Amino acid sequence: AAKPDPLLVVDGVSRSFGGLTAVHVEHLEIQRGTITSLIGPNGAGKSTLFNVLSGFDKADSGTWTFDGRPATGRAAHRMARRGLVRTFQLTKTLSKMTVLDNMKLAATGQRGEQVLPALLPPLWRRQEKEITGRADELLERFRLAHMRDEYAGTLSGGQRKLLEMARALMVRPTMIMLDEPMAGVNPALTQSLLGHITDLRDEGMTVCFVEHDMDVVMGISDWVVCLAEGRIVAEGPPSSVAKNPAVIDAYLGK
Ligand code: ADP
Ligand code: MG
Numbered sequence: 001a002a003k004p005d006p007l008l009v010v011d012g013v014s015r016s017f018g019g020l021t022a023v024h025v026e027h028l029e030i031q032r033g034t035i036t037s038l039i040g041p042n043g044a045g046k047s048t049l050f051n052v053l054s055g056f057d058k059a060d061s062g063t064w065t066f067d068g069r070p071a072t073g074r075a076a077h078r079m080a081r082r083g084l085v086r087t088f089q090l091t092k093t094l095s096k097m098t099v100l101d102n103m104k105l106a107a108t109g110q111r112g113e114q115v116l117p118a119l120l121p122p123l124w125r126r127q128e129k130e131i132t133g134r135a136d137e138l139l140e141r142f143r144l145a146h147m148r149d150e151y152a153g154t155l156s157g158g159q160r161k162l163l164e165m166a167r168a169l170m171v172r173p174t175m176i177m178l179d180e181p182m183a184g185v186n187p188a189l190t191q192s193l194l195g196h197i198t199d200l201r202d203e204g205m206t207v208c209f210v211e212h213d214m215d216v217v218m219g220i221s222d223w224v225v226c227l228a229e230g231r232i233v234a235e236g237p238p239s240s241v242a243k244n245p246a247v248i249d250a251y252l253g254k
Helices: 046-053 076-082 099-108 115-119 121-141 157-169 187-202 214-218 238-242 245-252
Strands: 006-017 020-031 035-039 061-066 084-086 175-179 206-210 223-228 231-236
Touching: 006 046, 006 206, 020 046, 020 206, 020 223, 020 231, 035 046, 035 187, 035 214, 046 084, 046 175, 046 206, 076 084, 099 121, 099 157, 121 157, 157 175, 157 187, 187 206, 214 238, 223 238, 223 245, 231 238, 231 245
Parallel strands: 035 206, 035 223, 084 175, 175 206
Antiparallel strands: 006 020, 006 061, 223 231
16 A cells, blocks of 8 residues: 555544534544545444534544644634535525536535625636536536536436535535435446546545445445444454454444
């Protein structure tokens, strides 16, 4: 393997809900340019860890750095600007916007949308054109171009998954966190989503994704981290993690 080059370094991060420790991670490193899968049974803390590291939730303790700089407790929009984004399922509100507007919103966020066009019309128009160009490029790549001006709510389940991924790429992230991108998707589309994920890695992006189906992740992961009851119980290359007794226990225990 290549020399370690961690993009995300996590130390002693914990998050509790009431009396329940959802996450307690002593140490975790995500290597730049890899596909790292986070596996584990339901309730293991995978989504909570994603939320904390991407700035959508607060840790109770611990520290982490992203791209060599402190990132502990930074808000999601700041992390996005620094190149770390996570995907979210399409909400009701977003369903009532067109596919293109979904893409544009992902680039600008909610902040400054009214302010910028009012204060700096020429700059805004140039930026708007750039953003639309980027959106169209990505819609093409994810085969959604024909749905550009339709309401996002009219997309099929699989197309929604593609849009979620495309949205996240609007900010040209260094690292993308995908929470169960394949959930509820048919096998053909699963293959296509896995292809997109591999392509992103091959282009140099760091991908971290949550998936509870071990078979799905084994083929494409460079590294696999298994969480159970909030703790890392095993990590390593997919072949070694697949036969690790702690991992087998974690799955059979549920
Ligand atoms: P996973 O994504 O691995 O299925 P989660 O991170 O969603 O697991 O949940 C980990 C644990 O934390 C679960 O026991 C879950 O019920 C609990 N949990 C997650 N979010 C909340 C919350 N907002 N309030 C209370 N408990 C939560
Ligand atoms: Mg989850």
